[in-house]
Amino acid sequence: MKYALYTGCVAKGAGRELLTSTYALAGKLGIELVELKNVSCCGAGVITEENPELADALNARTFAIAEEQGLNILNICGTCQGVMKKAQAHLDNDEDYKDKINETLKEGGHEYKGTVKIKHLLTVLTEDLGLSSLRNKVTVSLDGLKVAPFYGCYLLRPFETSDLDDPDNPTAIEVLTEALGGTSIDYEGKLKCCGFPYLMMKKKQSITMAGNHIASAKKEGADCMVTPCPLCQLSLDPYQPESAKEIGQKLDIPILHLPQLVGLAMGLKPKELGMQKHVVSTNKITAKIGC
Amino acid sequence: MSETTFKIQRFNPEKDKETYFQEFKLEIPKGATLLDCLNLIKWTQDGTLTFRMSCRSAICGSCSVRANGHAVLACKTQASSVAQNDQVTIKPLGNMEIIKDLAVDLTEFWKKVEAIKPWLMPDEKKETQTTERTQSVEEFLKIDKASTCIMCSSCYSDCCSMAVDKSFLGPTALAKAQRFVEDSRDKETISRIKELSEDAGIWDCTHCGECSQRCPTEAKPLDRIVSLRTVALNSGVTNNYGARHAKAFVKSIKSSGILNENTIPVASMGFFNIPGLLSLIPVGIRMFLKGKNPPLIHHPMQELDDVKRIFKKFEEK
Numbered sequence: 001m002k003y004a005l006y007t008g009c010v011a012k013g014a015g016r017e018l019l020t021s022t023y024a025l026a027g028k029l030g031i032e033l034v035e036l037k038n039v040s041c042c043g044a045g046v047i048t049e050e051n052p053e054l055a056d057a058l059n060a061r062t063f064a065i066a067e068e069q070g071l072n073i074l075n076i077c078g079t080c081q082g083v084m085k086k087a088q089a090h091l092d093n094d095e096d097y098k099d100k101i102n103e104t105l106k107e108g109g110h111e112y113k114g115t116v117k118i119k120h121l122l123t124v125l126t127e128d129l130g131l132s133s134l135r136n137k138v139t140v141s142l143d144g145l146k147v148a149p150f151y152g153c154y155l156l157r158p159f160e161t162s163d164l165d166d167p168d169n170p171t172a173i174e175v176l177t178e179a180l181g182g183t184s185i186d187y188e189g190k191l192k193c194c195g196f197p198y199l200m201m202k203k204k205q206s207i208t209m210a211g212n213h214i215a216s217a218k219k220e221g222a223d224c225m226v227t228p229c230p231l232c233q234l235s236l237d238p239y240q241p242e243s244a245k246e247i248g249q250k251l252d253i254p255i256l257h258l259p260q261l262v263g264l265a266m267g268l269k270p271k272e273l274g275m276q277k278h279v280v281s282t283n284k285i286t287a288k289i290g291c
Numbered sequence: 292m293s294e295t296t297f298k299i300q301r302f303n304p305e306k307d308k309e310t311y312f313q314e315f316k317l318e319i320p321k322g323a324t325l326l327d328c329l330n331l332i333k334w335t336q337d338g339t340l341t342f343r344m345s346c347r348s349a350i351c352g353s354c355s356v357r358a359n360g361h362a363v364l365a366c367k368t369q370a371s372s373v374a375q376n377d378q379v380t381i382k383p384l385g386n387m388e389i390i391k392d393l394a395v396d397l398t399e400f401w402k403k404v405e406a407i408k409p410w411l412m413p414d415e416k417k418e419t420q421t422t423e424r425t426q427s428v429e430e431f432l433k434i435d436k437a438s439t440c441i442m443c444s445s446c447y448s449d450c451c452s453m454a455v456d457k458s459f460l461g462p463t464a465l466a467k468a469q470r471f472v473e474d475s476r477d478k479e480t481i482s483r484i485k486e487l488s489e490d491a492g493i494w495d496c497t498h499c500g501e502c503s504q505r506c507p508t509e510a511k512p513l514d515r516i517v518s519l520r521t522v523a524l525n526s527g528v529t530n531n532y533g534a535r536h537a538k539a540f541v542k543s544i545k546s547s548g549i550l551n552e553n554t555i556p557v558a559s560m561g562f563f564n565i566p567g568l569l570s571l572i573p574v575g576i577r578m579f580l581k582g583k584n585p586p587l588i589h590h591p592m593q594e595l596d597d598v599k600r601i602f603k604k605f606e607e608k
């Protein structure tokens with residue numbers, strides 16, 4: 001199994017433990033990753049606001065570069081995944097538009113053909129690799145660990161371009177958690193917005209939003225939350241002390257990146273997964289599963 | 292055919308202190324909508340069950356309720372499609388006060404729609420206008436989608452931003468605003484977009500996409516909000532936190548291909564926004580101590596020239 005890894009900006013910035021844990025996990029699972037280094041930011045839904053065609057052109061360029069290598073794209077950021085799939089739909093649904101965008105890429109020597117598949121690590125694990133294969137590789141069962149999945153908006157909506165089978169009622173993180181021996185819990189905030197997009201601008205609203213979701217996971221007995229989006233992680237983890245204060249509740253729920261949770265079950269050490277970098281300590285959960 | 296349990300949230304302000312659930316069992320007739328089922332329950336089991344309806348044809352927008360947690364137009368939803376394991380939970384819409392059972396108070400909702408001045412403001416004086424105000428097909432298509440809104444308030448109900456800030460104008464009013472901002476016959480585009488860029492306006496949306504997902508028409512509020520932001524950014528209405536953030540983001544990508552997380556927070560806050568900048572310090576320290584801060588030296592992407600070239604091409608256009 002070989003993919004073109006699109007790291008996204010956060011995994012190179014404030015969420016480097018996501019990249020660390022992705023590589024550690026891929027090594028364990030025999031997934032070969034070729035990091036795309038000559039590609040730009042996906043635009044995170046922001047560039048498209050200023051200039052939709054520019055945003056599509058930048059993404060088309062990324063797709064073309066993966067196609068040139070004969071590889072499908074693997075995303076580790078839910079936001080990148082959602083943004084790219086939307087851009088791909090714009091291109092694939094309108095030949096004339098695709099030609100027009102390709103005209104822009106031509107000078108750089110690229111052409112988007114439309115053959116590349118764009119997948120998030122979550123579906124690479126649950127679909128390409130498969131749950132039974134994962135189950136066989138578990139060395140540290142997550143037995144007794146209650147995991148609250150936090151999907152993140154972009155992996156779910158719009159449904160039409162979602163990577164998930166049933167984005168209105170997703171079960172991918174749940175079945176994955178169970179395959180690793182853990183227990184997944186259902187809670188109010190599971191499919192909601194983490195508040196990250198306006199964290200810098202409307203902090204009070206944003207941290208309230210995040211706080212409410214963490215509190216609802218805690219209420220259902222979660223030991224930790226896990227998310228396939230590093231932006232959600234940024235909003236739920238480093239700001240958790242502020243969220244707790246804002247909503248007037250004690251919050252102490254570790255927020256794991258998806259490959260960290262899977263990595264633990266595969267016998268990787270917390271340090272190899274960059275878990276010491278979290279603001280909310282993950283010691284309680286690593287002690288619980290004995291690693 | 293098996294019976295389906297309808298778990299319906301009830302509340303009568305004259306006798307109940309709190310809301311509670313009541314279960315009704317019903318065999319869903321073939322092809323019945325959720326509204327048909329609510330009517331059957333009302334007619335045959337409990338006449339006091341309160342909900343709104345009128346057209347039964349997805350036109351009037353009065354029958355929205357929440358089925359299994361999400362807003363739906365009851366008359367446009369097949370009951371069988373929302374029944375999971377022979378059960379469906381029905382609640383009133385969110386983000387609004389309950390009047391009785393499934394009927395919510397729409398006062399604030401309508402106030403916000405009115406606040407965006409939902410009428411055409413052409414520059415000609417009525418008295419001197421002698422010809423029709425025509426539009427080309429292209430001009431009409433810009434506002435076509437927003438005009439399909441039936442004011443059902445489904446998007447308003449499920450808006451995540453509204454859930455934490457009731458002052459937010461919300462998806463319905465903003466979608467309606469786009470219909471006027473981008474109407475070729477309207478002459479108040481700039482003043483409208485300026486007002487909409489204020490606090491609680493277009494930049495208070497988090498992009499979560501719930502509104503468009505729950506919208507039963509083509510209005511798709513998120514797309515309309517994005518469209519309004521594009522108008523704001525391209526007409527120079529940028530002296531506000533939202534536009535500043537968007538501008539700083541695009542600039543960062545243009546200069547290094549990938550986001551520089553060290554400069555974005557400062558640029559979004561505004562360089563002279565001292566309290567805003569100070570508020571970044573605690574989380575900054577917390578992240579720094581754990582090594583979770585972005586690298587201090589920001590490395591641009593490889594082959595940046597090609598990306599810069601693409602940016603330039605679009606700027607020339």
Ligand code: FES
Nearest residue numbers: 346347352354366
């Ligand atoms: S009753 Fe009119 S829209 Fe449903």
